Amino acid sequence: MSRRQLVLGAGFFYPGGEHVTSWRSPAARPGDFFDLDYYTRFAQTAEAGRFATVFVADELYVWDRFASGIDHGVNVRLEPFTLLSALSQVTTKIGLAATVSTTYNEPYHVARKLASLDHLSRGRAAWNLVTSASDEEARNFGRESNLDHPVRYRRGEEFVDVVTGLWDSWDDDAFRYDRASGVFADRAKLHVLDHAGEFLSVRGPLNIPRPPQGHPPLFQAGASEAGRALAGRTAEAVFTLSPDDLTGARRLYADYKLRARRAGRAADALLVLPALSPIIGRTDAEAEEKFRELASLTPDRVSLDLLSHHLGADLGERDPDELFEFDFDVAGFNQSQSFYAWIASLLAERPYTLRELYTELLRRRFRLGTPDSLAEWIAERYQRRAADGFILMFPTLPDTIEDFVADVIPRLTDAGIHPAGYAGDTLREHLGLARPEGRYVA
Template sequence: MTRKSRRTLHLGAFLITPGYHVASWRHPHAHAAGGLDFGHYRDLVRTAERGLFDLVFLSDGLGIRIPFDSHDELSRQGRIIQFEPLTLLSALAVHTERIGLVATASTTYHEPFHLARNFASLDHLSAGRSGWNVVTSVTDAEAQNFNRDRQPSHAQRYHRAREFMDVVTGLWDSWEDDAFLHDKAAGRFFDPEKMHVLGHRGEHFQVRGPLNVARPPQGYPVIVQAGSSPDGRDFAAQWAEVIFTAAQDLSQAQEFYRGIKKQLADHGREPDEAKVMPGIFPVVGRTRAEAEDKYAALQELVDPVVGLGLLRLLLGGADISNLPVDSPLPELPRTEGSISRQQLVYDKARREGLTIRELYQSVSGGRGHRIVIGTAESIADELEDWFLNEGADGFNIMPPVLPDGLCDFVGQVIPELQRRGLFRTEYKGRTLRENLGLGRPAWGAAARTRQD
């Protein structure tokens, strides 16, 4: 496929160290202690910026989310310690120039004023490159760090999240863009007519305001969201400007893509106001055989205890400890965890006729995201197919092992995408919004939309 596209795709780099594969920390090239090594992150982000990625993305949880029954079981995991992402991205902002900096933060256990201030500060520090991946926390382990025994229900989490967004965007509009005069002669620091006190009183929050940070350079940091349940999709259609999702094949990707674009219209938004970016787990080789060998080597490192722990997490914490691993996955009680991810795992098990052992081996790499194994050309073929056929506006790239997986993609796949006219050869804008082709919200835009 070498057709030229009138539009170009967008790319995010999912930087979870030491890699997205559950056994990545055991790989001989992996930096097992990379989660607390700033220099490691700095090099990764610079590599992604050299590859002209739109953004880097840091996931996060408010605690150790992997279910475990013993300290020995937990000790086998390789991804339990990492920096707090907003702190890390603030440091990385001064080592980069163009790439977007996106961090996960939960509406379930944070307060709106704190997050509004934090993300506005990151937007100023980075000169307009911040993004917020909005999540509702999904594990009881996180709830137990915040005065609860169990997480709130799925419906309660999204109800709180909607009000949370009303408050945060209202706080970002505390000041009009030209509110600050700094007029020393007249003794006026700001124009009092351009300060707006929010005065919010709702079911979950009471927030007076104003925010003690000026309006962000982007108006609002870019809003990212990854929910695929009915509540998640509706939330994304109302608020999200980048939507991360998971799909196993083009037909699944098209169903989500077409559906969410229609839901955007239901909320009075244009289709291009949100970029759909499915996750892709690429294993790149100079030949197909080399790529398959790379993947097989990682799969051989999967500890059965770790594989079962991951599967339990993806099933929302459902107890599978007493189930025979060489039997099919039975129907289990659904939990209040991620509804869409639970369904995706069940669908995969049924569609492919997998035993529990085969299922945890299968999800150890992509965890429900599409695994693409091959040469730069064959991987570019698949990305092009999804992009040109209403499956994606771009992709969230999940390197199996870091730094090798990111370097392979930047060194081999990016040039192939550029050769086909599918990806930029230079950054066109200075801000994340500009590079994603998203408009800057005018002051008060969110409030006017709610009133309409």
């Protein structure tokens, strides 16, 4: 089988775009962030570009650790399942991927919502597993602090096992609808999960037929050692931060594929989809100018507080223009280890002041270029096996998704790496993934 074509996801966390102050950009429409029409336009634009899926990142709290977050950030968002269910009715092909915290959810609810969305969308649902990184989230769910990093990944793995088991409660052909005999379902095709594990006790069965896709595909974003290990065993696509250098990116890609093979799976069964936030100019200079404009929208205080957040330390009293020193302890850090480790790796390269550091962090979040150079960069990463595709996290909305679909997508399609049309009707088909059999099928 030849390699699948490029797989693109159209993602967002902040409704206004990837950056915390994207809502200030001239194109932004912050007054529309709670109007479905805004998301309809986003999803339909992505669908016109043959994106495999919409991808809704999510967290379960208001970022109020620092006052600047309340003042300047978009600390509010629609809930992913309600949003994607609504979008299922204004789109026909594109996937609908919802972020799910396995730490602060019950698997019965999650299995059911995803199955329901999969039925409503006729096979387009997916989930993005996160384990939740912040103590603030814990406090919204009856705990004082978050579960420890390794514990929440163990729970995550058990959670996946329960959810997939619940989806298999009813065989695909369990329902007979036989008016004459009065038999609605075939009792022999119903299975009771009876799960009792370290974290979860769930009897089942699930009260909804098996999803059209069998199992809605599983995305996963963790890039820590625990996150990669979980992805190798369970995920069908990883959403990851990939190194800037091609060699490092190829190494990361190979690492994920190896982990899948070691778990007894085909390398092809796990897609590697790095994040990509393109800033597109007609010239490199124009792209640079757009980046500077975007960066200028962010008050210093917000940049500093974001960095404090990601390092789990209050840096507010430090002089932003003195050399920044920090004792990193990746394994002992209980928020997102991958972002923390990424900052550590930057500081290992050369000295930075605080101001230089947060400026550099912002710059590295984006990829600047022209439509030609961005299409070439994407093609190279794809062809050199540094990526199976990308999750686009658009810098500002709605303008940058529209620019990307208008100017970059045609170049990728002309190059023969991006599909000219959808391969089928379900997200699994768009992803080139087989539909799994139920676990009880002989």
